[in-house]
Amino acid sequence: MKIGMVGLGRMGGNMVRRMRRAGLEVVGYSREAEVNRKLADETGMIPADSLKDVVAKLDAPRVVWLMLPAGEATDAVAEQMKQMLQPGDVLVDGGNSHYKDSQLRAIEMKSAGLSFVDVGTSGGVWGLANGYSLMVGGEKEAVAHVQPFLEALAPAPDQGWLHCGPNGAGHFTKMVHNGIEYGMMQAYAEGFALMKGKTEFDMDLAAIAEVWRNGSVVRSWLLDLTADFLSKDQQLDAIEPFVTDSGEGRWTVIESVEQGMPAPVMATALMARFASRGEGDFASRMLAMMRNGFGGHAVKQRG
Structure with missing residues (x-):
């Protein structure tokens, strides 16, 4: 062949x-x-x-x-x-x-x-x-x-x-696969961020990931990869909080709109990626100024 x-x-x-x-x-x-x-x-x-x-x-x-x-x-x-x-x-x-x-x-x-x-x-x-x-x-x-x-x-x-x-069914299935992937990744990221934020517990994130890999309901290949990089670095201070998207997550969310089929997890995961790139910064500055306007809340200044 x-x-x-x-x-x-x-x-x-x-x-x-x-x-x-x-x-x-x-x-x-x-x-x-x-x-x-x-x-x-x-x-x-x-x-x-x-x-x-x-x-x-x-x-x-x-x-x-x-x-x-x-x-x-x-x-x-x-x-x-x-x-x-x-x-x-x-x-x-x-x-x-x-x-x-x-x-x-x-x-x-x-x-x-x-x-x-x-x-x-x-x-x-x-x-x-x-x-x-x-x-x-x-x-x-x-x-x-x-x-x-x-x-x-x-x-x-x-x-x-x-x-x-x-024809089209193969790429359609892969598009939905990537939308699901976005949601799974976002859930893992938020969960580990919560545990990292509980500083009084001084939790070993790598050890927790390893425990979850064995017998847990949330075990997956994504968790395997997570456990691997956390075993090397749990702080990730050298990593920019900037997450790109290949396009298929966007297509999946658009498809959900076209079908009128709710897909809030995928949509929120996609929006989180946009936010990581600073694409929501202007809206956040607007929110800060509105809070200042109606309640006199302090506004943080750059520099």
Whole structure:
């Protein structure tokens, strides 16, 4: 079995490594020639020097997997692939594209005789060792065609991947997954902050995290990661309280509004990330001035 992988960053590169360990042939392409060379030397990946070369080095019916940033980068390469691939070939988007974009892309590819599969990919930098969680959308025949690659990337051939539904369902499931992740992370952060704030108890946060990891209802992989970094540093004084968001949490909250389905935990977690970046600072200054206006409460001055 042979697959083309376009995008050899942290996720794409490790996915190549995992597929090569499973004995699959991979034709890989990155715009950075040095990345191509190093990964080829390390894994036996077949390097390609262009998108056209990726297609030329694959056997029909071809499978090309895009592992690129959502938006313009994926859009541009998908459009080029639409022109280069032949009827019967399969294009896979394993990035974090919006599910509505994937629904439209499937229609566009079908008009060219191509199949499209959207794969929500979770596992991060640990996916190489542990396998990836793969949420798949597409027509049954197309998913069956890429199944050997899904089985190689997942924790086990029969675990960790699922054909969730038609095109868009894979990326939709991953979007909701990330919304849940936001809420879980926020709950852990607030809980540990409460314990850190109870200074008279002098609590060992790392030890508490370790206890919770074993038998507790709130145990999870996120807690495993939390226990690990707390064992090294419980103060985190060198860390800026600035939390970015990849976009999928926003999409999940927007989806809840569109459906009229309440999702207050996800929405609040998203707002907390905005607040961490100072995006609520002006509103906070407004609140301080209002309190000063009606009650004469003191206002803290900068500097």
